[in-house]
Amino acid sequence: MKFTATRGLIAAAVLGLSAVAAHAQENPECIAPANPGGGWDFTCRQVGKSLQDLGLIDKTMQVVNLAGGGGGVAFAEVVNKRGDDNDLIVAASSATATRLAQGAYPGNTMEQVRWLASIGADYGVIAVAADSAVNTLPELLDAIKSDPTSVSVAGGSAVGGWDHLKVLIAANAYGIDDVRSVKYIAFDGGGEAVTQLLAGSVQAFTGDISEAKGFVDSGDIKVIAVLSPERLPGEFADFPTAREQGVDAIGANWRGFYAPGGMSDAAYDAWVQKVGDLYASDAWKEVMAANGLAPLDLQGAAFQSFVAESVAQIQSISREIGIIK
């Protein structure tokens, strides 16, 4: 053990002397704050594999699944126990920002960690059943405006969760002032919500484009709006954006990473550069295409302020609908 410690010290000394960009993460580790199989787990494993394939890290990235509290267990662990770990990154997404904004990680705030970079986004969609009389987003929002009780919107997240907030962002942008009147029904996951849309229990669906894709292909539902700045490439190009229908709403379920708050600037910059290089590579473009990820290219300070804005926006909507005071 003593030998390893000495070797570690020497390595650290050598690394400290070497240039910033060459800072090699000795034992890269990624915490996926959920069980294997979910989105966060995918983020860690896919990025770890691609980084190694591209030669950006020498050693295999170790992926640790630390589930619990919707990411809260991992967040608390990083803040309390791993605060100055230079080798560690943690998978995050809009859900992380939403929970931070709503104070769902008790005693934790977004300032306690350093936000690293995004690796893509899954844009939100609003859809209706294929045989619905509604064909455009304004038609749906008009129906809600004139009689909020007539339209139930189903989504896969909890009330106040990201699927809910997306509808509210759209409703807000369309001039529906009292967003609390929008009737949102929470289901356990997008699949169940779509099933209920097909069963006719609800009139509209809000979710991520990747959840909706299969049902669009099978002809069961039609997407009336994508909440992206402009039309998405490839097979998603047929979906109209909300913006082109006059509703200025953008809702991206981004994926990315944060790092411990006490990570050294050198290590932080090195990680930012690595993930940036990864994002720019062709190999990553293929991964994004294969997994339905749309572009969202933000690193370092730009990503930090993006998350901060997103947290502020979620906080203001959550306050309006009374989830936080």
Next chain:
Amino acid sequence: MELFASLGDGFAIALTWQNILLALLGCFLGTIMGALPGLGPSNGVAILIPLAFTMGLGATPSLILLTSVYYGAMYGGRISSILLNIPGDEPAMMTCLDGYPMAKKGFAGEALSLSGIASFVGAFLATWGLILLAPQLVKIALLFGPAEYFALFALAFMTLGGVSSTNQAKSAFAAALGLGLATIGVDTQTGVPRFTFGEVHLYDGLDFLVAIVGLFALSEVFIFLETRHGGSDAEGHKLKIGKLYPPMSMIKACTPTMLRTSVLGFIAGVLPGAGASLGSFISYSMEKRLVDKDGTFGTGDPRGVAAPEAGNNAAAGGALVPMLALGVPGSGTTAVLLAVLLALNITPGPLLFTQNPDVVWGLIAALFIANFMLLAMNIPMVGLFTRVLMVPSRILMPIVAMVSFVGIYGISGSSFDLLVMIGFGVMGWVLRKLDVPLVPIILGTLLGNSMENNLRRAVTIDNGNWWTLVDSPLSIALWAIALVGFVLPLIVGARVKARMHARRDTEGAISD
């Protein structure tokens, strides 16, 4: 035939060496679990969940292992019923009535193999029933809106007590306890944490698997520690098996019985909540009324052995139908299997058949394979299992404890979960002492959230109108069945229960 094509794909998935070995292992362990008094199918599956996770198995292999255990336990239950007059699990209770008298008359071998055949017939027909019925149920699943789901959950709870429990009130208490435990965690309808006391580990609610392993497996260990009934229950008994193969005439005489009771058991299994105990009970009593003209039932009539065995194995298959098609378990053990599915990130329900056809059809094919394996295992090799009855608990129980702790820690890597598991173990021990059934607690914990959410969804969609709950023919029908299922046992229950529990093992208050 699309059905056969799918089934063919299923066999292609199931017939790998790994899956066949897992099925074999599951059948073997399941039969042992079933044969050991006290360890029923629910405990059997619960104990082996950590094993499946620790082995790092994928979804389909895990399910194949655990459903083989499930079917195996249903087979195994009869062994100790017949030889020792102690039911290996609750559904095997009715098998004691004629099985033990047969064994006393020196026909133990015949009784064992006949009941093995009956188990096979029941399970085989029920697997076909599953294949035919589940996809149909999926088609009408779109009729199930939130209100109908709520009614279906209510039906599951109301029929759960039924004839199989000692006391309807205790059953209801257990269900309420489970529903209460389910409210822990962040409420998905509003995002508000409930009963979490700021403990971030509780935000996702209690993990069902931890609860299940604690309640079933660990409490078993506690019961053992307390009673220390040293060797096994079989000590002192000289187990004589005798001739292994029953005469053709006996099988022939029992065939109509097996066919009738398979159908009956299957129906009892499909109804949510009722489960295998009800299946074997109804089967036995119907056959008695139908064919017992000379009053030979209860004195060692082979038909009295065949009827409950075919019935309870058919019910085991039937209980898989609502679990796979609607995500509502038909019995206690399927509730445990449902928890496993959820932990594997597979959501049972109408979408399962389109999104994970490999899982569904692989599982169904594995059931067929397991069935043949079990038939092969249970007739020539029955002697081996009778010897297992003599394994002393002092060797068995530490293994159970070890598997529980290692397994649960292996799943989550959290010591908090171990504490929760111990808590549930102690709770399970206390509740068993009070003769409170444990299955309703699991069902409550597992279904509580969905039940509550569907109620709230239904009412929200209809703008606060509670009459929406009885607004469709389907929901009215479900409520009607639920009411009958709850009230009927109260009326006719007393007589039935007296009979059913006359020979009841006092050891475990676990019902299937």
